[in-house]
Amino acid sequence: MELRVLRYFLAVVQEKNITKAAEKLLISQPALSKQLSDLEDELGTKLFIRGHRQITLTSEGQYLNTKAEEMVKLAKKISANIQSNQIISGDLTIGAGESIGMKRILDVLGNISQDYPDVKTHLISGDANEMEKSLNNGTLDFAVFMGERDLDDFNYLQMPETDHWGVIMREDALLANKEVIEPKDLLNLPLLVSSQALSSHRFDNWWGNLGPEMNITGTFTLAYNAELLVQSSHSYMLTFDHLLNRNNVQNLIFRPISPQIIEPITVVWKKNTVLSKVSQLFIKRLKASLQK
Structure with a gap:
Protein backbone atom coordinates (compact mmCIF):
# COMPACT_ATOMS: atom_id res chain seq x y z
CA MET A 1 0.00 0.00 0.00
CA ALA A 80 7.64 17.63 9.31
CA ASN A 81 10.00 16.53 12.07
CA ILE A 82 12.71 15.36 9.63
CA GLN A 83 12.50 18.61 7.69
CA SER A 84 13.08 20.52 10.94
CA ASN A 85 16.65 19.24 11.20
CA GLN A 86 18.21 22.71 11.26
CA ILE A 87 15.64 24.56 13.36
CA ILE A 88 13.10 23.69 16.01
CA SER A 89 9.84 23.08 14.19
CA GLY A 90 7.43 20.27 13.48
CA ASP A 91 4.46 18.78 15.31
CA LEU A 92 4.08 17.96 18.98
CA THR A 93 1.06 15.82 19.81
CA ILE A 94 -0.01 15.31 23.43
CA GLY A 95 -2.95 13.29 24.71
CA ALA A 96 -4.54 13.92 28.09
CA GLY A 97 -7.70 14.11 30.11
CA GLU A 98 -8.82 17.06 32.22
CA SER A 99 -6.58 17.86 35.19
CA ILE A 100 -4.97 20.70 37.13
CA GLY A 101 -1.64 19.14 36.15
CA MET A 102 -2.20 20.27 32.56
CA LYS A 103 -1.50 23.90 33.52
CA ARG A 104 2.24 23.27 33.95
CA ILE A 105 2.35 21.32 30.69
CA LEU A 106 0.41 23.97 28.77
CA ASP A 107 2.65 26.70 30.19
CA VAL A 108 5.67 24.84 28.81
CA LEU A 109 3.95 24.38 25.43
CA GLY A 110 2.98 28.05 25.37
CA ASN A 111 6.58 29.14 25.95
CA ILE A 112 7.82 26.82 23.20
CA SER A 113 5.26 28.26 20.77
CA GLN A 114 6.39 31.80 21.57
CA ASP A 115 10.07 30.95 21.07
CA TYR A 116 9.54 28.69 18.05
CA PRO A 117 6.50 29.82 16.02
CA ASP A 118 6.97 26.98 13.51
CA VAL A 119 6.12 24.39 16.17
CA LYS A 120 2.55 23.11 15.86
CA THR A 121 0.93 21.73 19.02
CA HIS A 122 -1.94 19.25 18.92
CA LEU A 123 -3.89 18.40 22.09
CA ILE A 124 -5.92 15.19 22.00
CA SER A 125 -8.54 14.37 24.63
CA GLY A 126 -9.20 10.82 25.76
CA ASP A 127 -8.94 8.31 28.55
CA ALA A 128 -5.74 6.52 29.58
CA ASN A 129 -6.44 3.38 27.54
CA GLU A 130 -6.92 5.41 24.36
CA MET A 131 -3.80 7.44 25.09
CA GLU A 132 -1.65 4.35 25.65
CA LYS A 133 -2.84 2.81 22.38
CA SER A 134 -2.03 6.02 20.49
CA LEU A 135 1.41 6.22 22.11
CA ASN A 136 2.19 2.69 20.99
CA ASN A 137 1.06 3.22 17.41
CA GLY A 138 3.01 6.48 17.15
CA THR A 139 0.18 8.95 16.65
CA LEU A 140 0.96 10.56 20.03
CA ASP A 141 4.33 11.88 21.14
CA PHE A 142 3.35 12.15 24.80
CA ALA A 143 0.45 11.26 27.05
CA VAL A 144 -0.55 12.55 30.46
CA PHE A 145 -1.87 9.86 32.79
CA MET A 146 -3.94 10.72 35.84
CA GLY A 147 -3.81 7.94 38.40
CA GLU A 148 -1.73 4.84 39.03
CA ARG A 149 -0.76 2.90 35.91
CA ASP A 150 1.84 0.36 34.81
CA LEU A 151 4.68 2.44 33.33
CA ASP A 152 7.23 -0.33 32.66
CA ASP A 153 6.97 0.15 28.89
CA PHE A 154 7.43 3.93 29.01
CA ASN A 155 9.77 6.72 29.96
CA TYR A 156 8.04 9.18 32.24
CA LEU A 157 8.19 12.30 34.39
CA GLN A 158 6.15 12.52 37.59
CA MET A 159 4.50 15.91 38.05
CA PRO A 160 4.44 17.51 41.52
CA GLU A 161 0.75 18.31 41.13
CA THR A 162 -1.88 15.75 42.12
CA ASP A 163 -5.59 15.38 41.49
CA HIS A 164 -8.00 15.05 44.43
CA TRP A 165 -11.40 13.44 44.01
CA GLY A 166 -14.50 15.18 45.25
CA VAL A 167 -18.12 15.96 44.48
CA ILE A 168 -19.55 18.86 42.48
CA MET A 169 -23.11 19.84 43.34
CA ARG A 170 -25.46 22.78 43.28
CA GLU A 171 -25.13 25.38 46.05
CA ASP A 172 -28.68 24.54 47.16
CA ALA A 173 -28.04 20.76 47.26
CA LEU A 174 -28.77 18.65 50.34
CA LEU A 175 -25.04 18.06 50.93
CA ALA A 176 -23.87 21.62 50.28
CA ASN A 177 -23.30 22.37 53.98
CA LYS A 178 -20.96 19.42 54.50
CA GLU A 179 -17.21 20.08 54.44
CA VAL A 180 -16.39 16.59 53.13
CA ILE A 181 -18.51 13.93 51.45
CA GLU A 182 -18.52 10.33 52.67
CA PRO A 183 -19.93 7.36 50.73
CA LYS A 184 -23.02 7.08 52.94
CA ASP A 185 -23.89 10.70 52.13
CA LEU A 186 -24.45 9.83 48.48
CA LEU A 187 -26.86 6.94 49.01
CA ASN A 188 -30.05 7.31 46.95
CA LEU A 189 -28.81 10.54 45.33
CA PRO A 190 -28.40 10.80 41.51
CA LEU A 191 -24.70 10.40 40.85
CA LEU A 192 -22.58 11.12 37.77
CA VAL A 193 -19.23 9.30 37.59
CA SER A 194 -16.26 9.50 35.21
CA SER A 195 -16.64 6.64 32.71
CA GLN A 196 -12.94 5.77 33.00
CA ALA A 197 -13.06 5.72 36.82
CA LEU A 198 -16.17 3.56 36.75
CA SER A 199 -14.76 1.05 34.25
CA SER A 200 -11.53 0.77 36.26
CA HIS A 201 -13.50 0.28 39.51
CA ARG A 202 -11.69 3.28 41.04
CA PHE A 203 -14.26 3.79 43.81
CA ASP A 204 -14.84 0.16 44.79
CA ASN A 205 -12.67 0.46 47.90
CA TRP A 206 -13.97 3.92 48.74
CA TRP A 207 -17.66 3.08 48.87
CA GLY A 208 -17.05 -0.52 49.90
CA ASN A 209 -20.19 -2.57 50.50
CA LEU A 210 -22.32 0.50 49.74
CA GLY A 211 -21.34 0.28 46.06
CA PRO A 212 -24.39 -1.71 44.93
CA GLU A 213 -26.65 0.89 46.56
CA MET A 214 -25.13 3.86 44.69
CA ASN A 215 -27.60 5.45 42.29
CA ILE A 216 -25.33 6.04 39.29
CA THR A 217 -27.54 7.83 36.79
CA GLY A 218 -24.87 8.63 34.20
CA THR A 219 -21.22 8.77 33.18
CA PHE A 220 -19.09 11.41 31.48
CA THR A 221 -15.73 11.98 29.81
CA LEU A 222 -15.68 15.80 29.81
CA ALA A 223 -16.22 17.54 33.15
CA TYR A 224 -17.60 20.75 31.67
CA ASN A 225 -20.50 19.02 29.95
CA ALA A 226 -21.28 17.04 33.09
CA GLU A 227 -21.30 20.24 35.16
CA LEU A 228 -24.08 21.58 32.96
CA LEU A 229 -26.05 18.42 33.70
CA VAL A 230 -25.45 18.82 37.44
CA GLN A 231 -26.77 22.35 37.20
CA SER A 232 -29.93 21.36 35.36
CA SER A 233 -30.72 18.00 36.99
CA HIS A 234 -29.65 18.46 40.65
CA SER A 235 -27.22 15.54 40.23
CA TYR A 236 -23.98 14.98 42.13
CA MET A 237 -20.75 14.54 40.18
CA LEU A 238 -17.62 12.66 41.26
CA THR A 239 -14.65 14.38 39.65
CA PHE A 240 -11.26 16.02 40.25
CA ASP A 241 -10.84 19.28 42.10
CA HIS A 242 -9.95 22.43 40.12
CA LEU A 243 -12.21 21.42 37.21
CA LEU A 244 -15.16 23.53 38.29
CA ASN A 245 -15.55 26.25 35.65
CA ARG A 246 -17.10 29.18 37.51
CA ASN A 247 -17.02 31.39 34.42
CA ASN A 248 -19.72 29.30 32.78
CA VAL A 249 -21.48 27.63 35.71
CA GLN A 250 -22.23 29.99 38.57
CA ASN A 251 -24.16 28.07 41.20
CA LEU A 252 -22.02 24.94 41.68
CA ILE A 253 -19.61 24.06 44.50
CA PHE A 254 -16.93 21.41 45.07
CA ARG A 255 -16.53 19.30 48.22
CA PRO A 256 -13.66 16.79 48.75
CA ILE A 257 -14.48 13.18 49.53
CA SER A 258 -13.46 11.35 52.70
CA PRO A 259 -11.48 9.16 52.95
CA GLN A 260 -9.58 11.14 50.32
CA ILE A 261 -8.43 9.67 47.01
CA ILE A 262 -5.39 11.32 45.44
CA GLU A 263 -4.16 10.61 41.90
CA PRO A 264 -0.60 11.16 40.61
CA ILE A 265 -0.09 12.97 37.31
CA THR A 266 2.53 11.54 34.96
CA VAL A 267 3.84 12.58 31.53
CA VAL A 268 4.88 9.48 29.55
CA TRP A 269 6.49 8.66 26.20
CA LYS A 270 7.67 5.51 24.44
CA LYS A 271 10.92 3.83 25.32
CA ASN A 272 13.50 2.96 22.67
CA THR A 273 12.36 5.58 20.19
CA VAL A 274 14.27 8.46 18.58
CA LEU A 275 12.68 11.70 19.69
CA SER A 276 12.32 14.67 17.37
CA LYS A 277 14.07 17.91 18.32
CA VAL A 278 10.82 19.50 19.41
CA SER A 279 10.01 16.48 21.61
CA GLN A 280 13.47 16.71 23.17
CA LEU A 281 12.92 20.42 23.79
CA PHE A 282 9.58 19.74 25.45
CA ILE A 283 11.13 17.21 27.85
CA LYS A 284 14.04 19.54 28.60
CA ARG A 285 11.77 22.46 29.43
CA LEU A 286 9.32 20.33 31.38
CA LYS A 287 12.19 19.01 33.50
CA ALA A 288 13.41 22.57 34.03
CA SER A 289 9.97 23.60 35.25
CA LEU A 290 10.21 20.92 37.94
CA GLN A 291 13.37 22.55 39.34
CA LYS A 292 11.66 25.88 40.05
Missing part, protein backbone atom coordinates in the same frame (compact mmCIF):
# COMPACT_ATOMS: atom_id res chain seq x y z
CA GLU A 2 1.37 3.38 -1.03
CA LEU A 3 0.70 6.52 0.96
CA ARG A 4 -0.40 8.23 -2.24
CA VAL A 5 -3.11 5.63 -2.77
CA LEU A 6 -4.20 5.84 0.86
CA ARG A 7 -4.60 9.61 0.41
CA TYR A 8 -6.74 8.93 -2.66
CA PHE A 9 -8.83 6.50 -0.63
CA LEU A 10 -9.32 9.05 2.18
CA ALA A 11 -10.34 11.74 -0.30
CA VAL A 12 -13.04 9.46 -1.72
CA VAL A 13 -14.25 8.65 1.80
CA GLN A 14 -14.48 12.37 2.59
CA GLU A 15 -16.27 13.34 -0.62
CA LYS A 16 -18.40 10.14 -0.77
CA ASN A 17 -18.16 10.45 -4.54
CA ILE A 18 -15.34 9.38 -6.87
CA THR A 19 -15.92 12.18 -9.40
CA LYS A 20 -15.80 14.89 -6.73
CA ALA A 21 -12.73 13.30 -5.14
CA ALA A 22 -10.98 13.19 -8.53
CA GLU A 23 -11.66 16.92 -9.02
CA LYS A 24 -10.27 17.65 -5.57
CA LEU A 25 -7.17 15.54 -6.23
CA LEU A 26 -6.69 17.02 -9.73
CA ILE A 27 -6.63 13.62 -11.42
CA SER A 28 -9.02 12.01 -13.88
CA GLN A 29 -11.99 10.02 -12.63
CA PRO A 30 -10.97 6.85 -14.56
CA ALA A 31 -7.45 7.05 -13.11
CA LEU A 32 -8.83 7.35 -9.57
CA SER A 33 -11.28 4.48 -10.14
CA LYS A 34 -8.39 2.33 -11.36
CA GLN A 35 -6.31 3.14 -8.26
CA LEU A 36 -9.20 2.17 -5.98
CA SER A 37 -9.85 -1.06 -7.87
CA ASP A 38 -6.15 -1.95 -7.66
CA LEU A 39 -6.25 -1.26 -3.91
CA GLU A 40 -9.24 -3.58 -3.49
CA ASP A 41 -7.44 -6.25 -5.54
CA GLU A 42 -4.31 -5.84 -3.41
CA LEU A 43 -6.29 -6.27 -0.19
CA GLY A 44 -8.53 -8.97 -1.61
CA THR A 45 -11.76 -7.34 -0.48
CA LYS A 46 -14.35 -4.76 -1.43
CA LEU A 47 -13.89 -1.40 0.28
CA PHE A 48 -16.85 0.48 -1.21
CA ILE A 49 -20.48 -0.05 -2.01
CA ARG A 50 -20.98 2.05 -5.12
CA GLY A 51 -24.39 3.74 -5.24
CA HIS A 52 -25.94 5.95 -7.93
CA ARG A 53 -25.03 9.26 -6.29
CA GLN A 54 -22.55 8.35 -3.56
CA ILE A 55 -20.49 5.53 -2.18
CA THR A 56 -20.50 3.98 1.28
CA LEU A 57 -17.85 1.95 3.05
CA THR A 58 -17.97 -1.76 3.72
CA SER A 59 -16.87 -2.92 7.16
CA GLU A 60 -13.41 -3.58 5.68
CA GLY A 61 -13.44 -0.08 4.22
CA GLN A 62 -14.31 1.41 7.60
CA TYR A 63 -11.38 -0.43 9.16
CA LEU A 64 -9.00 0.80 6.45
CA ASN A 65 -10.33 4.34 6.86
CA THR A 66 -9.32 4.38 10.53
CA LYS A 67 -5.89 2.90 9.89
CA ALA A 68 -5.22 5.00 6.80
CA GLU A 69 -5.91 8.20 8.76
CA GLU A 70 -3.38 7.09 11.39
CA MET A 71 -0.77 6.18 8.74
CA VAL A 72 -1.12 9.41 6.77
CA LYS A 73 -1.06 11.48 9.96
CA LEU A 74 2.06 9.67 11.16
CA ALA A 75 3.80 10.10 7.79
CA LYS A 76 3.01 13.82 7.81
CA LYS A 77 4.40 14.21 11.31
CA ILE A 78 7.56 12.25 10.47
CA SER A 79 8.11 14.39 7.38
Whole structure:
Protein backbone atom coordinates (compact mmCIF):
# COMPACT_ATOMS: atom_id res chain seq x y z
CA MET A 1 0.00 0.00 0.00
CA GLU A 2 1.37 3.38 -1.03
CA LEU A 3 0.70 6.52 0.96
CA ARG A 4 -0.40 8.23 -2.24
CA VAL A 5 -3.11 5.63 -2.77
CA LEU A 6 -4.20 5.84 0.86
CA ARG A 7 -4.60 9.61 0.41
CA TYR A 8 -6.74 8.93 -2.66
CA PHE A 9 -8.83 6.50 -0.63
CA LEU A 10 -9.32 9.05 2.18
CA ALA A 11 -10.34 11.74 -0.30
CA VAL A 12 -13.04 9.46 -1.72
CA VAL A 13 -14.25 8.65 1.80
CA GLN A 14 -14.48 12.37 2.59
CA GLU A 15 -16.27 13.34 -0.62
CA LYS A 16 -18.40 10.14 -0.77
CA ASN A 17 -18.16 10.45 -4.54
CA ILE A 18 -15.34 9.38 -6.87
CA THR A 19 -15.92 12.18 -9.40
CA LYS A 20 -15.80 14.89 -6.73
CA ALA A 21 -12.73 13.30 -5.14
CA ALA A 22 -10.98 13.19 -8.53
CA GLU A 23 -11.66 16.92 -9.02
CA LYS A 24 -10.27 17.65 -5.57
CA LEU A 25 -7.17 15.54 -6.23
CA LEU A 26 -6.69 17.02 -9.73
CA ILE A 27 -6.63 13.62 -11.42
CA SER A 28 -9.02 12.01 -13.88
CA GLN A 29 -11.99 10.02 -12.63
CA PRO A 30 -10.97 6.85 -14.56
CA ALA A 31 -7.45 7.05 -13.11
CA LEU A 32 -8.83 7.35 -9.57
CA SER A 33 -11.28 4.48 -10.14
CA LYS A 34 -8.39 2.33 -11.36
CA GLN A 35 -6.31 3.14 -8.26
CA LEU A 36 -9.20 2.17 -5.98
CA SER A 37 -9.85 -1.06 -7.87
CA ASP A 38 -6.15 -1.95 -7.66
CA LEU A 39 -6.25 -1.26 -3.91
CA GLU A 40 -9.24 -3.58 -3.49
CA ASP A 41 -7.44 -6.25 -5.54
CA GLU A 42 -4.31 -5.84 -3.41
CA LEU A 43 -6.29 -6.27 -0.19
CA GLY A 44 -8.53 -8.97 -1.61
CA THR A 45 -11.76 -7.34 -0.48
CA LYS A 46 -14.35 -4.76 -1.43
CA LEU A 47 -13.89 -1.40 0.28
CA PHE A 48 -16.85 0.48 -1.21
CA ILE A 49 -20.48 -0.05 -2.01
CA ARG A 50 -20.98 2.05 -5.12
CA GLY A 51 -24.39 3.74 -5.24
CA HIS A 52 -25.94 5.95 -7.93
CA ARG A 53 -25.03 9.26 -6.29
CA GLN A 54 -22.55 8.35 -3.56
CA ILE A 55 -20.49 5.53 -2.18
CA THR A 56 -20.50 3.98 1.28
CA LEU A 57 -17.85 1.95 3.05
CA THR A 58 -17.97 -1.76 3.72
CA SER A 59 -16.87 -2.92 7.16
CA GLU A 60 -13.41 -3.58 5.68
CA GLY A 61 -13.44 -0.08 4.22
CA GLN A 62 -14.31 1.41 7.60
CA TYR A 63 -11.38 -0.43 9.16
CA LEU A 64 -9.00 0.80 6.45
CA ASN A 65 -10.33 4.34 6.86
CA THR A 66 -9.32 4.38 10.53
CA LYS A 67 -5.89 2.90 9.89
CA ALA A 68 -5.22 5.00 6.80
CA GLU A 69 -5.91 8.20 8.76
CA GLU A 70 -3.38 7.09 11.39
CA MET A 71 -0.77 6.18 8.74
CA VAL A 72 -1.12 9.41 6.77
CA LYS A 73 -1.06 11.48 9.96
CA LEU A 74 2.06 9.67 11.16
CA ALA A 75 3.80 10.10 7.79
CA LYS A 76 3.01 13.82 7.81
CA LYS A 77 4.40 14.21 11.31
CA ILE A 78 7.56 12.25 10.47
CA SER A 79 8.11 14.39 7.38
CA ALA A 80 7.64 17.63 9.31
CA ASN A 81 10.00 16.53 12.07
CA ILE A 82 12.71 15.36 9.63
CA GLN A 83 12.50 18.61 7.69
CA SER A 84 13.08 20.52 10.94
CA ASN A 85 16.65 19.24 11.20
CA GLN A 86 18.21 22.71 11.26
CA ILE A 87 15.64 24.56 13.36
CA ILE A 88 13.10 23.69 16.01
CA SER A 89 9.84 23.08 14.19
CA GLY A 90 7.43 20.27 13.48
CA ASP A 91 4.46 18.78 15.31
CA LEU A 92 4.08 17.96 18.98
CA THR A 93 1.06 15.82 19.81
CA ILE A 94 -0.01 15.31 23.43
CA GLY A 95 -2.95 13.29 24.71
CA ALA A 96 -4.54 13.92 28.09
CA GLY A 97 -7.70 14.11 30.11
CA GLU A 98 -8.82 17.06 32.22
CA SER A 99 -6.58 17.86 35.19
CA ILE A 100 -4.97 20.70 37.13
CA GLY A 101 -1.64 19.14 36.15
CA MET A 102 -2.20 20.27 32.56
CA LYS A 103 -1.50 23.90 33.52
CA ARG A 104 2.24 23.27 33.95
CA ILE A 105 2.35 21.32 30.69
CA LEU A 106 0.41 23.97 28.77
CA ASP A 107 2.65 26.70 30.19
CA VAL A 108 5.67 24.84 28.81
CA LEU A 109 3.95 24.38 25.43
CA GLY A 110 2.98 28.05 25.37
CA ASN A 111 6.58 29.14 25.95
CA ILE A 112 7.82 26.82 23.20
CA SER A 113 5.26 28.26 20.77
CA GLN A 114 6.39 31.80 21.57
CA ASP A 115 10.07 30.95 21.07
CA TYR A 116 9.54 28.69 18.05
CA PRO A 117 6.50 29.82 16.02
CA ASP A 118 6.97 26.98 13.51
CA VAL A 119 6.12 24.39 16.17
CA LYS A 120 2.55 23.11 15.86
CA THR A 121 0.93 21.73 19.02
CA HIS A 122 -1.94 19.25 18.92
CA LEU A 123 -3.89 18.40 22.09
CA ILE A 124 -5.92 15.19 22.00
CA SER A 125 -8.54 14.37 24.63
CA GLY A 126 -9.20 10.82 25.76
CA ASP A 127 -8.94 8.31 28.55
CA ALA A 128 -5.74 6.52 29.58
CA ASN A 129 -6.44 3.38 27.54
CA GLU A 130 -6.92 5.41 24.36
CA MET A 131 -3.80 7.44 25.09
CA GLU A 132 -1.65 4.35 25.65
CA LYS A 133 -2.84 2.81 22.38
CA SER A 134 -2.03 6.02 20.49
CA LEU A 135 1.41 6.22 22.11
CA ASN A 136 2.19 2.69 20.99
CA ASN A 137 1.06 3.22 17.41
CA GLY A 138 3.01 6.48 17.15
CA THR A 139 0.18 8.95 16.65
CA LEU A 140 0.96 10.56 20.03
CA ASP A 141 4.33 11.88 21.14
CA PHE A 142 3.35 12.15 24.80
CA ALA A 143 0.45 11.26 27.05
CA VAL A 144 -0.55 12.55 30.46
CA PHE A 145 -1.87 9.86 32.79
CA MET A 146 -3.94 10.72 35.84
CA GLY A 147 -3.81 7.94 38.40
CA GLU A 148 -1.73 4.84 39.03
CA ARG A 149 -0.76 2.90 35.91
CA ASP A 150 1.84 0.36 34.81
CA LEU A 151 4.68 2.44 33.33
CA ASP A 152 7.23 -0.33 32.66
CA ASP A 153 6.97 0.15 28.89
CA PHE A 154 7.43 3.93 29.01
CA ASN A 155 9.77 6.72 29.96
CA TYR A 156 8.04 9.18 32.24
CA LEU A 157 8.19 12.30 34.39
CA GLN A 158 6.15 12.52 37.59
CA MET A 159 4.50 15.91 38.05
CA PRO A 160 4.44 17.51 41.52
CA GLU A 161 0.75 18.31 41.13
CA THR A 162 -1.88 15.75 42.12
CA ASP A 163 -5.59 15.38 41.49
CA HIS A 164 -8.00 15.05 44.43
CA TRP A 165 -11.40 13.44 44.01
CA GLY A 166 -14.50 15.18 45.25
CA VAL A 167 -18.12 15.96 44.48
CA ILE A 168 -19.55 18.86 42.48
CA MET A 169 -23.11 19.84 43.34
CA ARG A 170 -25.46 22.78 43.28
CA GLU A 171 -25.13 25.38 46.05
CA ASP A 172 -28.68 24.54 47.16
CA ALA A 173 -28.04 20.76 47.26
CA LEU A 174 -28.77 18.65 50.34
CA LEU A 175 -25.04 18.06 50.93
CA ALA A 176 -23.87 21.62 50.28
CA ASN A 177 -23.30 22.37 53.98
CA LYS A 178 -20.96 19.42 54.50
CA GLU A 179 -17.21 20.08 54.44
CA VAL A 180 -16.39 16.59 53.13
CA ILE A 181 -18.51 13.93 51.45
CA GLU A 182 -18.52 10.33 52.67
CA PRO A 183 -19.93 7.36 50.73
CA LYS A 184 -23.02 7.08 52.94
CA ASP A 185 -23.89 10.70 52.13
CA LEU A 186 -24.45 9.83 48.48
CA LEU A 187 -26.86 6.94 49.01
CA ASN A 188 -30.05 7.31 46.95
CA LEU A 189 -28.81 10.54 45.33
CA PRO A 190 -28.40 10.80 41.51
CA LEU A 191 -24.70 10.40 40.85
CA LEU A 192 -22.58 11.12 37.77
CA VAL A 193 -19.23 9.30 37.59
CA SER A 194 -16.26 9.50 35.21
CA SER A 195 -16.64 6.64 32.71
CA GLN A 196 -12.94 5.77 33.00
CA ALA A 197 -13.06 5.72 36.82
CA LEU A 198 -16.17 3.56 36.75
CA SER A 199 -14.76 1.05 34.25
CA SER A 200 -11.53 0.77 36.26
CA HIS A 201 -13.50 0.28 39.51
CA ARG A 202 -11.69 3.28 41.04
CA PHE A 203 -14.26 3.79 43.81
CA ASP A 204 -14.84 0.16 44.79
CA ASN A 205 -12.67 0.46 47.90
CA TRP A 206 -13.97 3.92 48.74
CA TRP A 207 -17.66 3.08 48.87
CA GLY A 208 -17.05 -0.52 49.90
CA ASN A 209 -20.19 -2.57 50.50
CA LEU A 210 -22.32 0.50 49.74
CA GLY A 211 -21.34 0.28 46.06
CA PRO A 212 -24.39 -1.71 44.93
CA GLU A 213 -26.65 0.89 46.56
CA MET A 214 -25.13 3.86 44.69
CA ASN A 215 -27.60 5.45 42.29
CA ILE A 216 -25.33 6.04 39.29
CA THR A 217 -27.54 7.83 36.79
CA GLY A 218 -24.87 8.63 34.20
CA THR A 219 -21.22 8.77 33.18
CA PHE A 220 -19.09 11.41 31.48
CA THR A 221 -15.73 11.98 29.81
CA LEU A 222 -15.68 15.80 29.81
CA ALA A 223 -16.22 17.54 33.15
CA TYR A 224 -17.60 20.75 31.67
CA ASN A 225 -20.50 19.02 29.95
CA ALA A 226 -21.28 17.04 33.09
CA GLU A 227 -21.30 20.24 35.16
CA LEU A 228 -24.08 21.58 32.96
CA LEU A 229 -26.05 18.42 33.70
CA VAL A 230 -25.45 18.82 37.44
CA GLN A 231 -26.77 22.35 37.20
CA SER A 232 -29.93 21.36 35.36
CA SER A 233 -30.72 18.00 36.99
CA HIS A 234 -29.65 18.46 40.65
CA SER A 235 -27.22 15.54 40.23
CA TYR A 236 -23.98 14.98 42.13
CA MET A 237 -20.75 14.54 40.18
CA LEU A 238 -17.62 12.66 41.26
CA THR A 239 -14.65 14.38 39.65
CA PHE A 240 -11.26 16.02 40.25
CA ASP A 241 -10.84 19.28 42.10
CA HIS A 242 -9.95 22.43 40.12
CA LEU A 243 -12.21 21.42 37.21
CA LEU A 244 -15.16 23.53 38.29
CA ASN A 245 -15.55 26.25 35.65
CA ARG A 246 -17.10 29.18 37.51
CA ASN A 247 -17.02 31.39 34.42
CA ASN A 248 -19.72 29.30 32.78
CA VAL A 249 -21.48 27.63 35.71
CA GLN A 250 -22.23 29.99 38.57
CA ASN A 251 -24.16 28.07 41.20
CA LEU A 252 -22.02 24.94 41.68
CA ILE A 253 -19.61 24.06 44.50
CA PHE A 254 -16.93 21.41 45.07
CA ARG A 255 -16.53 19.30 48.22
CA PRO A 256 -13.66 16.79 48.75
CA ILE A 257 -14.48 13.18 49.53
CA SER A 258 -13.46 11.35 52.70
CA PRO A 259 -11.48 9.16 52.95
CA GLN A 260 -9.58 11.14 50.32
CA ILE A 261 -8.43 9.67 47.01
CA ILE A 262 -5.39 11.32 45.44
CA GLU A 263 -4.16 10.61 41.90
CA PRO A 264 -0.60 11.16 40.61
CA ILE A 265 -0.09 12.97 37.31
CA THR A 266 2.53 11.54 34.96
CA VAL A 267 3.84 12.58 31.53
CA VAL A 268 4.88 9.48 29.55
CA TRP A 269 6.49 8.66 26.20
CA LYS A 270 7.67 5.51 24.44
CA LYS A 271 10.92 3.83 25.32
CA ASN A 272 13.50 2.96 22.67
CA THR A 273 12.36 5.58 20.19
CA VAL A 274 14.27 8.46 18.58
CA LEU A 275 12.68 11.70 19.69
CA SER A 276 12.32 14.67 17.37
CA LYS A 277 14.07 17.91 18.32
CA VAL A 278 10.82 19.50 19.41
CA SER A 279 10.01 16.48 21.61
CA GLN A 280 13.47 16.71 23.17
CA LEU A 281 12.92 20.42 23.79
CA PHE A 282 9.58 19.74 25.45
CA ILE A 283 11.13 17.21 27.85
CA LYS A 284 14.04 19.54 28.60
CA ARG A 285 11.77 22.46 29.43
CA LEU A 286 9.32 20.33 31.38
CA LYS A 287 12.19 19.01 33.50
CA ALA A 288 13.41 22.57 34.03
CA SER A 289 9.97 23.60 35.25
CA LEU A 290 10.21 20.92 37.94
CA GLN A 291 13.37 22.55 39.34
CA LYS A 292 11.66 25.88 40.05
